Amino acid sequence: MFGVIGEDLVPRARSRLPVVCNAGLGLFTLVFVWLLDADRFMERAGMIAFCLTVAAFIHSMCLFAEEWFFHSRQRYHGRISEIFQACFKGHVILGMCAIFLMLMLGGVSFSHEQLSTMAIRCAVYLLLNSLGVLGLTPVQISEICEVKKMNVAHGLAWSFYIGYLKLILPVLQNKISQYSSTGARLSSPRLHILLPLNAVVPSEPEEEDTNVVFHENLPELELDMAGVRKRSYKNSVYKITQNNETFSCVLEYATPLRTLYQMSQESSAGFGERERKQQVLLFYRTLKQILENSLECRNRYRLILLNDEHTGDPHQLSRVIIQHLKQQDGEIHMDPIPEPPNEVYPVPEEGQIGTFLSADQMSSVPSLMFSLPQSLRSEPVETTDY
Template identity: 80%
Template sequence: MSGVTREDGLVPRARSSLPVVCSAGLGLLMLLYAWLLDSDRFTERAGMIAFCITVERVIHSMCLFAEEWLFHSRQRYRGRMNEIFQACFRGHVVFGMCATFLMLKLGGVSFSKEQWSTIALMCTVYLLLRSLGFLGLAPVEISEICETKKMNVAHGLAWSFYTGYLKFVLPDLQNKVSRYSSTRGKLSSSRLHILLPLNAKVPTKPEEEDTHVIFHENLPELERDTAGVRKRSYKNSVYKITQDKETFSCVLEYATPLLTLYQMSQESSAGFGERERKQQVLLFYRTLSQILEDSLECRNRYRLVLLNDEHTGDPHYLSREIIQNLKQQDGEIHMEPIRELPNEVHPFQEEGSIENFNDVHHAAYPEDPMSNDPTLMFSQPQSLRSEPVETTDYFNQNHAKR
């Protein structure tokens, strides 16, 4: 679960299809405007332009094919021509060019020399502008492609953090907290609090950021064989957080993959500036939240605390954020795992007085307020032709007088 640091105003949402809708709407308006201006030659001109655009894309794909076939066929494609063709040619472009050409031929439209010259000139201009970079993708489009295809650094780090650590640490956390609470004292929260600073600066010890956050001790270790290492040890630390003479305790740690993001931003060869680093931290937060929420083993066992880096001058910002998260959890209601019901049947008496019904009711539903186990009640089997029997005292008394 996420923190309470107004992440809705910080974490970017996934991009919508608004640009596609706007482009389609404006395209239809321009198409209508062109038809109103010259409806007689509209079909011919529209077909020529559509054919020209598809030819331009096919020629550009041929240039890509030449590069891949001559220099990368063995290393990247193992000499498989079909894979090279699929990587360079988009199927709908080739299909569109052929379909447009057939429609023009079947419709009896033939291009003059002047029109063929125009098509050649448009293809030339397109290829020159493309080679010079004027028709390249905008940074927003590149970002959208990377997010859609899960190709960002943050995606890889989030999945690595989950599969290599959280996936087996979080399910075992409840057992470790229970063993700790039985001997050391109850914690303020049984969840693992994962701290994610926006600037990706992860200190060695939380005490370096806030003196009100003090290390207490480690939980029982988890050992498992991983990647050839026998009995690799995984630890989680308990910290004491104080505020206004009030002490809280919880399990917390920083998200270690943020160290990678910060170190990448310090290397010029990585091409990773401060702005890109912050975007990757937010994307890491969003991706990790989605992964953990989709995991039944990890749900309700964690807390992501997004720390804003605009708190300079506040030496106790960290402790306030952690305590705010702990207090918010007190009012949350969580669904416990469904337990298998016992195979018990409590019969319900169809005939008898209200007193008998109350006795059965109290037997089936004891008045113990701490009992949350549901019970099942079934009536005795009866024939579908039987007449209903009135069992109330009022009806019995009136019937006896008669």
């Protein structure tokens, strides 16, 4: 039994608020310290910044050693330039050099005590970094995976679109027309895709709700795909009954959710229930963005995100589907307006303004009409024949 999920539960993309807060607090602290001790502010700030960049550079050197000694052939084909780009951040090296030159040109000299302090700071940074204290938080890792499209959900959503939806949705209208020619009628011309939040995908919707009954399949789509001749793609029509009222639509579950569920059942995948729900929501958001940006799939689908909380109603699934079907009755879909042909009309000569466009062209094709340039000091000239 399922209930519909509101869009407010779907996670949005993370903003740049932490970066703005960090920058604001850092600048405020620097200004405060500068007001307290303006004389030695540049020297102390430069020394601390230099220590941090040197420590980051040393850490990059350690990464470079690992990649060079053990992974140069397998990962980089022996190319030192690629290893260097993978281990060193360009702004770290540039920042270290810039700060060093600034300190040297400013005539700043370090005493033995200051050099010792810098060395201790670098050592503490390296130790804390090796212990994971300065490592990325789960939120930062999640943000990186979402920005770089590295989540399991991203790959599954793109695979579902490229390998299936992009093939069947553009021809869905033709298949429905063939189906309707037999006298049958659908309540909606869209493909309705069910996405349970718990990723439990039954083999038949009747297992979840007896009011959802298989009727028949649409005409098959056969394509030569990946070495398989005449691979068959099918879509099924279901009858949904409620209060002596029957609806029919093309319905199916999102099959990639079965992969997410099976991964959560394997201990080696490291994929718990909480991670599974997050990936389902991310799969829904990613797939929705992909389909909204696809001109050939627009207005041909309906994503239905289902809650996994048991409401005790054995016919909750049919209620949710019918709710979506009724909601579509009031929607107005605007087809893209075709652009007029890029035709060039000749500029009329003097005395032909009324004849260079026909009446049909004036009523159907918007155009700009320009008058010939005239001197500002010339008198009006009669151009008609009468």
